[in-house]
Amino acid sequence: MLTIILITGIVILAAVLWKYQRQMKDICRQIAFLREHDSNMLITTQIRAGGVGELAEELNELLLEMKSEHREYMEKEGEIARIYTDLSHDIRTPLTSLDGYFQLLRETRDPEELERYIRIIQERIGSLKEMLEELFTYTKLQDGRYEMEMTVFRLNRILKETLLSYYEEWLALGIRPEFSIPEEEICVEADPRALRRVIQNLIKNGMDHGEKKIRIALKRQGDRAVMTFANQVSCPDKIDTEHVFDRFYKADEARSRTSTGLGLSIARELVRRMEGDIAARMEEDWFVAEVQLAALPCGAKGYTEDV
Numbered sequence: 095m096l097t098i099i100l101i102t103g104i105v106i107l108a109a110v111l112w113k114y115q116r117q118m119k120d121i122c123r124q125i126a127f128l129r130e131h132d133s134n135m136l137i138t139t140q141i142r143a144g145g146v147g148e149l150a151e152e153l154n155e156l157l158l159e160m161k162s163e164h165r166e167y168m169e170k171e172g173e174i175a176r177i178y179t180d181l182s183h184d185i186r187t188p189l190t191s192l193d194g195y196f197q198l199l200r201e202t203r204d205p206e207e208l209e210r211y212i213r214i215i216q217e218r219i220g221s222l223k224e225m226l227e228e229l230f231t232y233t234k235l236q237d238g239r240y241e242m243e244m245t246v247f248r249l250n251r252i253l254k255e256t257l258l259s260y261y262e263e264w265l266a267l268g269i270r271p272e273f274s275i276p277e278e279e280i281c282v283e284a285d286p287r288a289l290r291r292v293i294q295n296l297i298k299n300g301m302d303h304g305e306k307k308i309r310i311a312l313k314r315q316g317d318r319a320v321m322t323f324a325n326q327v328s329c330p331d332k333i334d335t336e337h338v339f340d341r342f343y344k345a346d347e348a349r350s351r352t353s354t355g356l357g358l359s360i361a362r363e364l365v366r367r368m369e370g371d372i373a374a375r376m377e378e379d380w381f382v383a384e385v386q387l388a389a390l391p392c393g394a395k396g397y398t399e400d401v
Contacts, residue, residue: 117141121150128157170236185225188218224298228356231291232341235363242285242367246390249280249289249319253312256293260301267306274311280319281392284368292364292372293321295357296383300325303381319389324382333381335374358383 117139124137136154139146192215199211234240253275264271282289300308300323307326312319327333339362341355358374361383365372370387 113141114146117146121146121153125153134161173236174233185222188221188225192218192222228360231360232356235360240288240367242288244283244285244368246281246283246392247286248392249282249321249387250275250312252286252290253293253310253321256290256297257310260297263301264308267301269301269306269308271308271310274309274313276313278314279392280312280314281390282319282387283390284370284387285364288364288368292361292385295361296323296385299323299357299383300381303327309380314389315386317389318386321385322382323384324377324380326379327381328379330376330379330381333376335376335381338374338381338383339372361385 121137121139124135127133128135136157137150139150141147142150195211195215195218199208199215202208202211231240257271257273297308297310303325305326305328309322309324311322311324314320339358341359362372365385365387368387370385372383372385374381374383376382
């Protein structure tokens, strides 16, 4: 009797082991198939005992994570490809213009004409440098390589310094900007380099698309530091304030030949990373971009004068 029981037990155990081994081979076969094919299939099992069910669940979780990462990677690759395609059209204009002016430069003997062509060529090269810098920054923001270095500093100081750097350019363009910056120190916690870039992009947007009337203001509003950048526009009905921060948005193509359309998109991403808010609105024929950051005491931990 005991012998029969032992034999029966051995037979049952052998059957279980055979089924278990067959299930392992089937899982290996499914994994091999998924490695070679782009499929949404997940690992399936006929038995769940002996840890087989837990193994299948872990493998499926890993597969789903890998598929999600692959999808995100492909989306970013596609987006970068579209960026380069779109940007190539923007770069072609100043490049073609450069080639033409270089030809004129070689042919002319008039000193005044030589000076004018050299000045124009320098302007076109400057535009190309700005376009490539915007593309570089945008790409870094998309793939996570742009690192924030948050510190507490006086916003008044950075705003004034950045505005001063545009004085000669405004003068050359016949722009007489209006400023409203309080004497009261307003401090924020942000990345000084990133905040300068936001201010520069908003100023440049006003210069590229405005009608030589610009207003820039800073104020404290409750516990928020609020910067506004306003510029008068000739065709306010053509501006879609809900989409001005979208990548490559251009309200007026004719006046955007030296712009990539990435400036406001970069500004939005940088402000968001500094946990601030940025929005746009129309006030009659004035386009207004507003940036809000949390205002902190200037003696708060991490405060620095050197930014």
